[in-house]
Amino acid sequence: MKAGKLMIATFALLGLSLSAASAATTLEAIKAKGHVQCGVTTGLAGFSAPDDKGAYQGIDADVCYAVAAAVFGDRSKTKFTPLTAKERFTALASGEIDILSRNTTHTLTRDSSLGINFTYYNYIDGQGFMVKKDLGVKSVKELSGAKICIQAGTTTELNLADYFRTNSMKFQPVVYDTSIQTREGFDKGACDVLTSDKSQLAALRTELKDPKGSIILPETISKEPLGPVVRQGDDQWFNIVKWVLYGVINADELGVSSKNVVAMKNSKNPNIRRLIGVEGEMGRKLGLSNDWLFNVIKQVGNYDEIYQRNIAPLGLIRKGSVNALWTKGGVLYAPPVR
């Protein structure tokens, strides 16, 4: 008895908090603690990085704000845990975070072996190439023998080797540790080509001394569908995060934005009426209130607003890209809210 008490006291001293809600569902636990705990990058432009006021901004951070708006009707009930790439899945598995929204690529291995579920995609990326304009290169196929700046230890490196081997071309890798160093190397002429995910390339290009002197080649050599991830074993929470994403994409498709969502309450379109909860019991079915998506759209915006706010400033135009809606030549396709 005494030993037990001593142990409890020791644990309390160590700062162990035995949360009472460990047996409850994720949604109940989140409602009990009053916020959504969200794992993000320690800083990646456009995806998640703290602004001057210390608030996280970016397309990944907006997923968290949107889920908080759906659950609590208040986007500010969000807390962020900055995570490195290596510890992200442990943090999710151990319950430290509720959602992992940290530009994570959906792959078979991750899906099948980590005890996690990928919800849907908030940004579809792919590896591309940036070259100096004066080289006159128009396609990756012309790059045989080129010196290529690359970040070490990433899948980028493997993709590059695969692609060049498939096309029986040669390349000289110039390996750096961080993306900032690859940019410096490219800028100083240590290599002719810089390869990375296209979102990164666009961001790095704006930071070059002469952004106009470089172009991003049209080819994309890998598929990097990025999206929020949840733990396996709680389908309700999985559905909520998934449908918040579907919801903002549907809102984009139906033309419901943060500016017109209040006026849309009078819309005659039954799809819109169901979407913002004027009709039907859509929110209830997920365990939320019926105005869940109304709150999300009002406070965070539809997908296009989120994209334009975070990704467009990196120099990535949505129109005509893979991240456009399926109706506009892209691949973003959300099932209907009904």
Place this chain on the structure above:
Amino acid sequence: MSALIKHTPLPDRPPPSSQTGIVHWAKQHLFSSTTNSLLTLASFYVLFLLVPPLVNWALLSATLEGTDRSACEANGGGACWTFIKIRFNQIMFGLYYGSHPEQIWRPVLAFFMLIGLVAPLFIERFSYKGLLAGFILLIFPFIAFALIHGAWLGLPVAETNEWGGFMLTFILSIVGIIAALPLGILLALGRRSELPVVRSFCVFFIELWRGTPLITVLFMASVLLPLFFPSGVDLDKVLRALIGITLFQSAYTAEAIRGGLQAIPKGQFEAADALGLAYWEKMTFIILPQALKISIPGIVNTFIELFKDTTLVSIIGLLDLLNMSQTAAQSAEWRGYDTEAYIFAAFIFWIFCYGMSRYSQNLETKLDRGHKN
């Protein structure tokens, strides 16, 4: 006759002009031989290549005005210190205090309390040193935590998640330093103990931690430890890092102190025994004061190392000074100004490390009892 004898000495004549002044100094130190002359010229050339552009970039054409990047872009060329100015609170105090500048008095107060408490330890005539050291070790951490975290005092809560910047670097290293010292002393004594169980435990503990890189320790603490706990039990990440750092550091401190203990002549031990002193009396009054003094350079060295090593916590996603600076340079507002961020972080580190090493030199002189060779 007496007129010929002068009774007052003549005033000293100045040395010949070739033996004084800047020319002589330069001849002696910079151009004493052909090799030296060449090296001097080469060094001057390198300095000439490096310094003017650096001064120009960092000072002359730098930007400090304005509140956003447009000010820097308009200026172009020079460093953008506007970025550091706007993000100063964030880089120094982390995300929570960076966005709540009206709360910054809390960590600052804790900092000055610590200085106020530590200072009397160095006043020789202050006689309650043991009591005060105990207070700093056992009670002050809770006061500091209450102030910085806030929940216990009913202040707005700054969660450890949102601690960061220089504040986090300082907390990690000062806790590591202060907590590791008594642990290290015990371990060092234990390693030289004649009791086999105590000795083998201490040897095992020290060699275990010394045989593991800090990065591994932090990684274990952050990635593996959570998997061992039952779900729903969440040990704070900063605390996990703190425990790892303290245990790691204590092994190194122990070895530095053991070096000091080994340097004490056997006669000192025997004399203490002959006086009939018990083990702890012998250690506290005779051996440790001498051994610790000898170990100062070694201990301070491990402290400086630890202070810089804390940057490794960036691999477990803690936003310490370095990582916070990097993160700030990734924000939409200040993307691309990484150089400024790194230079600022390096500058802060340099100030503190240099301060520590100066202080240790000062301490050595003060405690010198003439044993120096």
